[in-house]
Amino acid sequence: MAAQISFFPVGNGDMTLIRLRNDQSILIDINVTTAADDASDDRPDVISQLRERLEKDENGRSFVDVFVLSHPDQDHISGLEKHFHLGPENDWKKEDDKILIKEMWSSPIIFRRASKNHKICEDAKAWAKEARRRVAQYRETSSFPDGERIQIMGEDADGKTDDINEIVVSVGDCIETANSIRDGAFSARLLAPLSPDDQIDEEELSKNNSSVILRFALQNKENTETCHFLTGGDAGVAIWERLWELHGETKSEWLEYDILQAPHHCSWRSLSYQSWSDLGEKAQVNDNAVSALSQVLEGGIIISSSKTIKKDDANPPHERAKREYLSMVGGDADRFFCTMEHWDEKSDLIEFELVGSGIVKKTAKTARAAATAIGVGGTATHARAHGDVARSRS
Numbered sequence: 001m002a003a004q005i006s007f008f009p010v011g012n013g014d015m016t017l018i019r020l021r022n023d024q025s026i027l028i029d030i031n032v033t034t035a036a037d038d039a040s041d042d043r044p045d046v047i048s049q050l051r052e053r054l055e056k057d058e059n060g061r062s063f064v065d066v067f068v069l070s071h072p073d074q075d076h077i078s079g080l081e082k083h084f085h086l087g088p089e090n091d092w093k094k095e096d097d098k099i100l101i102k103e104m105w106s107s108p109i110i111f112r113r114a115s116k117n118h119k120i121c122e123d124a125k126a127w128a129k130e131a132r133r134r135v136a137q138y139r140e141t142s143s144f145p146d147g148e149r150i151q152i153m154g155e156d157a158d159g160k161t162d163d164i165n166e167i168v169v170s171v172g173d174c175i176e177t178a179n180s181i182r183d184g185a186f187s188a189r190l191l192a193p194l195s196p197d198d199q200i201d202e203e204e205l206s207k208n209n210s211s212v213i214l215r216f217a218l219q220n221k222e223n224t225e226t227c228h229f230l231t232g233g234d235a236g237v238a239i240w241e242r243l244w245e246l247h248g249e250t251k252s253e254w255l256e257y258d259i260l261q262a263p264h265h266c267s268w269r270s271l272s273y274q275s276w277s278d279l280g281e282k283a284q285v286n287d288n289a290v291s292a293l294s295q296v297l298e299g300g301i302i303i304s305s306s307k308t309i310k311k312d313d314a315n316p317p318h319e320r321a322k323r324e325y326l327s328m329v330g331g332d333a334d335r336f337f338c339t340m341e342h343w344d345e346k347s348d349l350i351e352f353e354l355v356g357s358g359i360v361k362k363t364a365k366t367a368r369a370a371a372t373a374i375g376v377g378g379t380a381t382h383a384r385a386h387g388d389v390a391r392s393r394s
């Protein structure tokens with residue numbers, strides 16, 4: 001199957017599925033609200049949409065190879081306990097028919113206690129409990145039972161993860177293994193959470209700023225095309241500013257993307273320190289943060305995983321932020337998408353496929369049948385001067 005990325009319409013929240021060329025699945029966040037569980041509600045039934053896109057194992061159980069939690073906020077983890085199996089894989093019950101998580105990718109924030117800056121919802125507690133269980137199992141046996149793996153995204157403070165280095169990904173390094181398979185289908189560079197030394201102050205340790213930021217490089221079957229996908233949960237302006245300070249001069253290619261998920265649901269707060277309500281159009285963006293988010297490759301696309309973006313004071317999504325993102329893609333309205341607007345117009349997900357000719361957007365009528373090239377993605381050869389495989393793994 002072609003590598004593909006699907007953005008589910010979950011309002012202000014994230015829920016993104018990457019399908020690798022080897023059919024492995026990487027799910028980033030979920031936001032399955034009670035309304036989506038209720039058949040009488042006309043909000044999109046994202047859990048059915050997800051299940052349709054997942055494989056089943058030899059025992060008929062749906063699974064994701066990897067579940068990445070960007071950060072433990074409600075709009076990124078809602079529905080975990082209800083729809084996903086937690087605990088030993090052998091305890092899975094047919095009558096519950098929950099989705100298995102073969103490998104968790106989790107920020108080390110799960111090791112921290114709740115605090116003023118770190119209040120956690122029930123689903124986030126359940127995630128942390130399961131993550132800790134898997135880590136404890138690893139500490140005891142230096143291995144994982146199949147289907148109960150975990151990789152920790154970044155070292156924890158004070159050396160708390162030093163004894164489990166084998167399952168900790170250092171910030172700046174690439175992950176090339178998903179659920180123990182390593183076949184070149186992808187690599188993902190971990191850009192954040194920034195190490196405790198790089199955090200600016202205690203305030204920056206808030207949940208949003210603990211967000212996992214990953215830049216994926218997905219390969220097509222022939223290894224002729226790479227899709228660079230940058231996703232960063234709800235990371236705020238301070239983090240993007242810092243990333244540019246750290247990498248702008250020498251490693252700006254680490255931030256390059258064909259597809260960007262606009263952080264924090266197209267929030268103004270990821271682009272600026274200045275208050276929109278006080279300053280309005282006079283509010284200025286932070287140049288470094290904007291630079292970090294502007295490393296768009298030719299024909300690149302930006303997705304806002306959010307409610308419809310209106311010209312009002314709502315935030316997120318923020319209309320001025322949308323304008324900033326639009327200008328990053330050369331003002332081309334066909335290269336900026338909002339998940340809920342797309343759902344309202346087309347009753348479908350936003351999905352892209354990586355085929356031999358480049359990145360193409362699936363359309364509502366042809367989804368799951370054929371893909372048609374859009375102007376940008378039609379990027380046929382995509383002028384890949386910047387995007388060859390060797391470079392993407394630099």
Ligand SMILES: [Zn+2]
Nearest residue numbers: 013075234264
């Ligand atoms: Zn969020």
